Amino acid sequence: MADTVEPQTAAKAAPGTETLLSVDQVTLRFGGVVALDAVDFEVRRGEILALIGPNGAGKTTCFNVMTGLYKPTDGRVLFDGQRVTGRKPHQITKMGIARTFQNIRLFPEMTAQENIMVGADAHHKTSVIGALLRLPRHVREERDGRRLAAELLEFVGLEGRGGELARNLPYGDQRRLEIARALATRPKLLCLDEPAAGFNPAEKERLQALIGDIRDRGHTVLLIEHDMRLVMGVADRIVVLEFGQKIADGQPATIREDPRVIAAYLGVPEDAA
Amino acid sequence: MKVVDKLRAADERRVQFNQGIRGRWASLPKPARIAGAVAGIVLLFALPNLNIPFIRTDSIAGGTSFGFVLSSIAIYVLVAIGLNVVIGLAGLLDLGYIGFYAVGAYTVAIFGSPNSIVATEYPWLVCIPIAIALTMVSGVILGTPTLRLRGDYLAIVTLGFGEIIRIIAVNSAVTNGQRGIAAIPGPPGTWPAGSEFEGTPLFGPVDARPYYWLTLVLIVAVVLGVRQLERSRVGRSWLAVREDEDAASLMGVQAFKFKLWAFAIGAAIGGLSGALFASRQAYINSNSFNLLLSVMFVAAVVLGGQGNMFGVTIGTVLAFYLPERFREFQEHRDLVFGLALIVIMVLRPQGLFPSRRRAKELADRKQEAKEAMAGG
Amino acid sequence: MKISASMTADFGDLWHNLADLTVSGLTQGSIYALIALGYTLVYGVLQLINFAHSEVFLVGTYSSIILWGWFGFSSGAGAVPALGTVIVMLLLGTLMASAVSGGTALLIERIAYRPLRRKNAPRLIFLITAIGASVAISELVGVLTERKPWGVPALVRPSVQWHIDPRDIGLDIQPVDITNLQIGIVLVTIVMWYALDTFLNKTKFGLGIRSVAQDEDTAALMGVNKDRVIMLTFLLGGLAAGVAAVLYNLKIGTITFNIGFLLGIKAFTAAVLGGIGNLRGALLGGLALGLVENWGAGMFGNSWMNVVAFVVLVIVLMFRPTGLLGESLGRARA
Numbered sequence: 001m002a003d004t005v006e007p008q009t010a011a012k013a014a015p016g017t018e019t020l021l022s023v024d025q026v027t028l029r030f031g032g033v034v035a036l037d038a039v040d041f042e043v044r045r046g047e048i049l050a051l052i053g054p055n056g057a058g059k060t061t062c063f064n065v066m067t068g069l070y071k072p073t074d075g076r077v078l079f080d081g082q083r084v085t086g087r088k089p090h091q092i093t094k095m096g097i098a099r100t101f102q103n104i105r106l107f108p109e110m111t112a113q114e115n116i117m118v119g120a121d122a123h124h125k126t127s128v129i130g131a132l133l134r135l136p137r138h139v140r141e142e143r144d145g146r147r148l149a150a151e152l153l154e155f156v157g158l159e160g161r162g163g164e165l166a167r168n169l170p171y172g173d174q175r176r177l178e179i180a181r182a183l184a185t186r187p188k189l190l191c192l193d194e195p196a197a198g199f200n201p202a203e204k205e206r207l208q209a210l211i212g213d214i215r216d217r218g219h220t221v222l223l224i225e226h227d228m229r230l231v232m233g234v235a236d237r238i239v240v241l242e243f244g245q246k247i248a249d250g251q252p253a254t255i256r257e258d259p260r261v262i263a264a265y266l267g268v269p270e271d272a273a
Numbered sequence: 274m275k276v277v278d279k280l281r282a283a284d285e286r287r288v289q290f291n292q293g294i295r296g297r298w299a300s301l302p303k304p305a306r307i308a309g310a311v312a313g314i315v316l317l318f319a320l321p322n323l324n325i326p327f328i329r330t331d332s333i334a335g336g337t338s339f340g341f342v343l344s345s346i347a348i349y350v351l352v353a354i355g356l357n358v359v360i361g362l363a364g365l366l367d368l369g370y371i372g373f374y375a376v377g378a379y380t381v382a383i384f385g386s387p388n389s390i391v392a393t394e395y396p397w398l399v400c401i402p403i404a405i406a407l408t409m410v411s412g413v414i415l416g417t418p419t420l421r422l423r424g425d426y427l428a429i430v431t432l433g434f435g436e437i438i439r440i441i442a443v444n445s446a447v448t449n450g451q452r453g454i455a456a457i458p459g460p461p462g463t464w465p466a467g468s469e470f471e472g473t474p475l476f477g478p479v480d481a482r483p484y485y486w487l488t489l490v491l492i493v494a495v496v497l498g499v500r501q502l503e504r505s506r507v508g509r510s511w512l513a514v515r516e517d518e519d520a521a522s523l524m525g526v527q528a529f530k531f532k533l534w535a536f537a538i539g540a541a542i543g544g545l546s547g548a549l550f551a552s553r554q555a556y557i558n559s560n561s562f563n564l565l566l567s568v569m570f571v572a573a574v575v576l577g578g579q580g581n582m583f584g585v586t587i588g589t590v591l592a593f594y595l596p597e598r599f600r601e602f603q604e605h606r607d608l609v610f611g612l613a614l615i616v617i618m619v620l621r622p623q624g625l626f627p628s629r630r631r632a633k634e635l636a637d638r639k640q641e642a643k644e645a646m647a648g649g
Numbered sequence: 650m651k652i653s654a655s656m657t658a659d660f661g662d663l664w665h666n667l668a669d670l671t672v673s674g675l676t677q678g679s680i681y682a683l684i685a686l687g688y689t690l691v692y693g694v695l696q697l698i699n700f701a702h703s704e705v706f707l708v709g710t711y712s713s714i715i716l717w718g719w720f721g722f723s724s725g726a727g728a729v730p731a732l733g734t735v736i737v738m739l740l741l742g743t744l745m746a747s748a749v750s751g752g753t754a755l756l757i758e759r760i761a762y763r764p765l766r767r768k769n770a771p772r773l774i775f776l777i778t779a780i781g782a783s784v785a786i787s788e789l790v791g792v793l794t795e796r797k798p799w800g801v802p803a804l805v806r807p808s809v810q811w812h813i814d815p816r817d818i819g820l821d822i823q824p825v826d827i828t829n830l831q832i833g834i835v836l837v838t839i840v841m842w843y844a845l846d847t848f849l850n851k852t853k854f855g856l857g858i859r860s861v862a863q864d865e866d867t868a869a870l871m872g873v874n875k876d877r878v879i880m881l882t883f884l885l886g887g888l889a890a891g892v893a894a895v896l897y898n899l900k901i902g903t904i905t906f907n908i909g910f911l912l913g914i915k916a917f918t919a920a921v922l923g924g925i926g927n928l929r930g931a932l933l934g935g936l937a938l939g940l941v942e943n944w945g946a947g948m949f950g951n952s953w954m955n956v957v958a959f960v961v962l963v964i965v966l967m968f969r970p971t972g973l974l975g976e977s978l979g980r981a982r983a
Contacts, residue, residue, distance in 0.1 A: 109512075109516060110512060118510070118521070121524075128538065138505060145506075274855075322697075435954075446748070575774075610781075611786070615778050618761075619778065
């Protein structure tokens with residue numbers, strides 16, 4: 001993997017840390033608009049990486065390219081050594097990348113349990129014949145799915161609520177359910193798109209703990225988030241985007257002091273030269 | 274709009290009544306529900322022999338034999354259940370379903386009849402699997418290139434396909450166009466000793482009741498099968514794709530594969546019904562398969578409440594039974610149908626007996642629209 | 650060349666009759682194009698396939714015959730009247746057909762579609778209602794006319810304006826006589842299309858339509874009355890259909906209650922072929938479909954003519970759903 005690791009980050013890489021996902025010079029053009037401009041970064045196995053930047057910087061677009069919703073005009077994405085770009089979304093999910101959405105996309109008329117079971121179905125193999133004839137694999141997979149759902153509901157703090165319609169859940173619970181559903185696909189990399197949007201401070205603390213728990217379970221986490229306290233509290237590394245370009249990449253303490261990052265968020269002060 | 278309000282109020286009461294019954298039914302213990310279902314099925318089997326005064330169609334002068342009407346309705350209900358898999362469960366709008374029905378019918382006719390272009394006369398029991406296989410294959414052939422299309426485009430393409438099948442039926446030498454194919458075989462069997470038609474073939478032109486009973490058995494089997502699918506990974510995938518296809522793919526659902534399966538299953542059921550139809554008629558020609566019939570099937574499914582097999586059944590029964598019962602109606606049947614479609618879609622788009630999910634989906638969309646208008 | 654037991658492709662036949670087939674193709678195609686304008690406009694603005702548009706056309710055909718009947722002209726009766734009378738009758742007939750077609754279109758919009766728009770109903774429901782309207786109207790006409798065909802009075806006596814003989818330039822193609830009626834149909838279609846195109850691109854109302862087609866929310870914010878724009882769209886489609894109705898009457902000479910369906914499907918195919926949402930596409934698609942159909946009939950025989958339209962439809966939707974000229978009135982499909 002040596003040729004995909006950038007020189008400057010190699011020095012900072014902790015011993016034994018390997019690249020899980022690498023975004024290689026990805027460019028995405030929509031007509032005249034350049035949404036992503038030669039974006040290049042990597043996500044290391046076991047870490048929590050935060051992707052930050054002002055609104056419109058291209059963070060969600062980046063997620064969409066990584067998960068197969070968009071095809072990049074240039075560049076490619078490699079996951080676990082394999083090419084991701086050009087594959088269909090459901091194939092990418094099977095490879096081990098899962099995500100949540102900025103504007104929550106649960107299946108509204110399904111129960112919480114059913115939502116999670118759809119995620120669990122990702123690795124199942126039962127098809128029409130198996131289901132119709134109630135073959136052992138169908139029975140086993142249904143049981144495993146229900147068990148996984150119960151376990152994940154408890155993990156995210158929705159224990160016992162499996163029977164409620166997703167639509168009827170309060171906002172915070174919906175966000176957590178989305179995470180549970182994504183986890184059910186047994187991802188190696190979990191991508192969270194603004195998971196704390198609309199949360200109050202207490203909920204944000206719970207979320208922070210949850211993200212840590214997710215990493216402890218063995219998942220790698222890539223996180224888009226605007227709340228700096230949350231980001232600083234949970235991220236191992238941060239990548240900063242602005243206008244589709246990567247402008248900084250490093251440890252939280254370094255990023256916080258980086259003048260380019262500060263300028264991107266706050267603008268350049270009037271009296272500076 | 275006082276009349277509309279009154280209709281709505283009456284409808285609300287009906288919905289409450291239904292939901293009350295549904296609630297009571299769901300809260301019964303399982304053995305009781307099974308017993309109830311079995312009792313209902315037994316009643317359906319006995320229906321042609323019962324003399325319930327108001328219902329029988331042959332009590333009126335010139336009315337069709339009740340057994341015949343029942344067998345027709347049963348065949349159409351089977352069609353509706355198949356179409357429900359495509360439209361209601363997988364959310365795919367198929368306006369050319371009649372094509373599969375026709376393929377099933379013609380397969381039995383061509384392979385079974387001595388008059389057809391295929392020299393060998395295969396027994397009925399062999400023709401049926403061939404019919405189902407051919408229709409499934411045609412379903413896959415039609416679906417593979419078209420299922421990627423957007424909703425209403427899919428509708429029109431399937432409509433075109435249905436029409437192509439019909440035109441081929443009219444013009445092709447194999448199907449013998451309007452002259453049709455006769456002497457189509459039926460299932461084997463003879464009436465048992467002691468019965469009215471002792472010794473004569475069980476599935477013959479004299480009495481349509483055996484066809485009715487046979488179709489009922491198939492309906493029960495298909496319904497059980499579809500319900501089993503609904504409760505599995507397959508059904509979940511269909512529902513997830515209907516609710517949010519992009520999110521579903523991102524959660525690993527193989528949307529295209531399951532849509533194609535839905536198409537194939539729907540086609541198979543349609544083909545089976547067509548085969549039964551051909552056998553019962555013993556003669557088919559290209560006039561039996563027209564577009565209006567396809568439209569009526571879709572309408573019956575949507576009116577009944579797509580996604581819900583019970584509702585779909587009721588919708589079909591109403592659509593095909595009423596014109597027979599009220600024969601003076603028949604001339605205007607299609608006109609009334611068209612008007613009914615408009616009225617019901619405008620007033621109650623979820624259909625008469627929607628599945629709870631469907632009703633919620635539509636209510637939520639309405640709510641969104643209201644909020645958009647209030648806010649915007 | 651045998652394709653199957655009942656279908657042979659006869660290129661020789663096609664070549665021989667090329668001129669004749671081309672002329673009939675363009676004429677037939679013009680009528681498709683006029684009807685297609687209605688489909689394409691409504692689709693461009695509402696993303697809705699107005700299945701009932703075929704019946705909007707239908708009522709135009711019947712109403713013009715009724716009008717001519719009021720003036721004493723009915724089929725089979727007497728000689729063709731004087732030119733001045735003919736012109737007046739045609740104008741009045743067109744006015745009547747356009748009014749009735751336009752009015753029917755507005756009625757359908759008001760009763761069947763608007764309540765569903767208010768409720769934000771899913772696409773499928775609109776389609777079902779449209780089908781209901783289509784069936785209801787055609788059946789109503791059927792009941793009222795006792796399902797018997799009506800003849801069209803002979804207002805235009807076809808006279809040959811132009812005789813083309815490709816054999817003069819050495820091609821082994823049969824000569825063709827182009828009649829005044831055929832020329833008239835094509836000309837009227839082009840004029841009508843041009844008028845609509847100008848209206849859309851050069852007038853304030855047309856601007857309103859285009860803005861709602863592209864982004865209805867922003868249009869509303871800019872003060873465009875969406876409901877009025879939609880009504881106008883339906884009305885324009887209906888007017889074009891009314892003109893098509895009169896031309897159809899003159900060309901075919903007989904009508905029955907169920908001619909709407911097949912024509913509607915073909916016109917819709919034409920709209921899709923040219924690029925739905927696009928006026929130019931409707932014209933191009935209509936003419937192209939007319940040509941392909943007639944050439945197809947030349948090759949395979951008349952009984953297969955109707956299959957051509959459906960096959961074209963299926964192929965276009967499968968391989969190039971945006972049609973020949975792409976969608977341009979409204980936004981591209983997601």
